[in-house]
Amino acid sequence: MLLHVDGLGIHLAGKPIVRDLGFQLNAGELLVVLGPNGAGKSTLLKGLAGEHKIANGQVSFAGCTLQNWPKREIAKRRAVMPQRVEVNFPLTVEEIVRLGRPAEPLSQSMPVVLELMDMLDVAHLRYRLAPGLSGGEQQRVQLARVLAQVWDAQGPVLLLLDECTSALDPAHQQQVFSLLRRLAKQRGFAVLAVAHDLNLAARFADRLLLLHHGQCYTSGQPFEVLNETVLAAVYGLSARIIKLEEGYPLVVPRDDGQVPAYASPSPSSTAPVNPSCLQAS
């Protein structure tokens, strides 16, 4: 087992955002974390990325407590794609991808950089400056940079990706997710990806983890997690689930004009959805 999370709690500004969360991720597995806005998906990912302090519980990576890994060592095995990366400086696409391998001499990192630029369909943008790229292009460049960091790592590799296809067109979304799946199956990467597209998640993930108010609502195979009752309870989404011949569920939203969760907010709901929203209201 590559990643073992047990009773994890993460607090932001004193408020619990992730609570008593437990799950496991094996090498070669693609886990997609789902959940409504403010469910704690990004906070969970940042906790696993070492950005947020772990308030309670245990997280172990490759058999060793996460906090005990030396920064340099874990950077060779864990790569993180933040939800948004903004580049204000005139760096070229090639230079950004190369930042994934900062310590290596140019001649050594160049083959990997070229291979990844090609794989993520940004090779034609090689000498373009990042601030002038479209949102989807920037996202692909960042993904190439993140993959470059662990591309030829020996031993266990963990990818943490926060909405890494949110700005991509459908063809590129498909391309990225099938690449992630291939990396998991062929190289044994453990991939944890936060996503919103239920059908994309159902098609490519080995397992889904559905977060609600910072806790695991349910997890398992796509057709176990994605059913009408669960979607209505967690998202307030009214949808029909069609089971496809290939074995994947297909989620089709209904047009019945009702949004139950938002129409009748319950003041006694256990955790704040997002602390900043509460302060603003």
Next chain:
Amino acid sequence: MIIDGAGRLAKGPALLLIVGAALMVSVVSITNGAYPLTAGDILGVLIGDLNDEVARMVLFDVRLPRLILGFLVGAVLAVCGAILQGLFRNPLADPGLIGVSAGASLAAIAVIVLGGTWLGGWLDLAGAWALPIAAFIGGSGTVFLAWRIASRAGHTSVATLLLAGIAINAIAGAGTGLLTFYSSDEELRSLTFWTMGSLGHAAWDDVAMAAPWLLLSLCAAPFLARPLDAFLLGEQVVGHLGYNTDWTKRAAILIAGLGVGAAVAVSGLIGFVGLVVPHLVRHTLGAGHRVVIPASALAGGTLLVGADCLARVVVAPAELPIGLMMALIGGPFFLLLLLRTRIT
């Protein structure tokens, strides 16, 4: 290949170009001035053929310290500008932003105005070095203060650092204004010159006092190149790539505080170098700090020595303050560049 795929100057030729310019400017700076020296004179003095005591004195006691100090100060201002722009992830950041210049001015002007009265003891103690030492303490002290305000539980917030810098700038500015208001005519003249910057009094004493700090900050800066590259992608990415984010921030602030503090202490306030030089370097050579830091050092030194030459020539036999000169040539040049390329 002089131009690379991204339409930038290739590193090798660009480096040669800057080094060439630096040498040229140095020769011009050494030969020009109130007492003109030809290249032959200098060669003669150096190999001992020429027995001209005045030429010898002008070369060794006036021109050389001024050249060295000018080059070091320009290099440090440009490098510290590059570091802070990387740290703040903002190409418009400037060493003045975290309060170094404001703190140094307040301390220096306090010595000028209150030296005869309240700060008489300090003047007795530090003697001729009272002003530069006070400026250095004032400059690095304010940076330390801003950094303490922005740090909590071992973590430094870059946004708070910026805001603390702005507040400290305002407070120090008010103090400076108050002292200016109470100063006598003679003090006013001397403090005005100080705020416009000058290399005119550069002597070996100044070089000896400032050079260790300036060199320390110049030599330490390249070690931050890689983490600063990661900073360009965002603070969280620094940690993801395996660097110690807080250590990097602390080192950057320390280097900038000591370097700019020492530079301001010996040359007064010289703006513009820290903003424009890294900007120009990035747009001709790329934004990677392994190139930006050394190239900014060379280009910053060259620019300041060049501006100093001009400042000595345009209104000869008098001298324009170099800070004024920098603003005079730098401002329009920067505007021209902006209009031509419309860089965002």
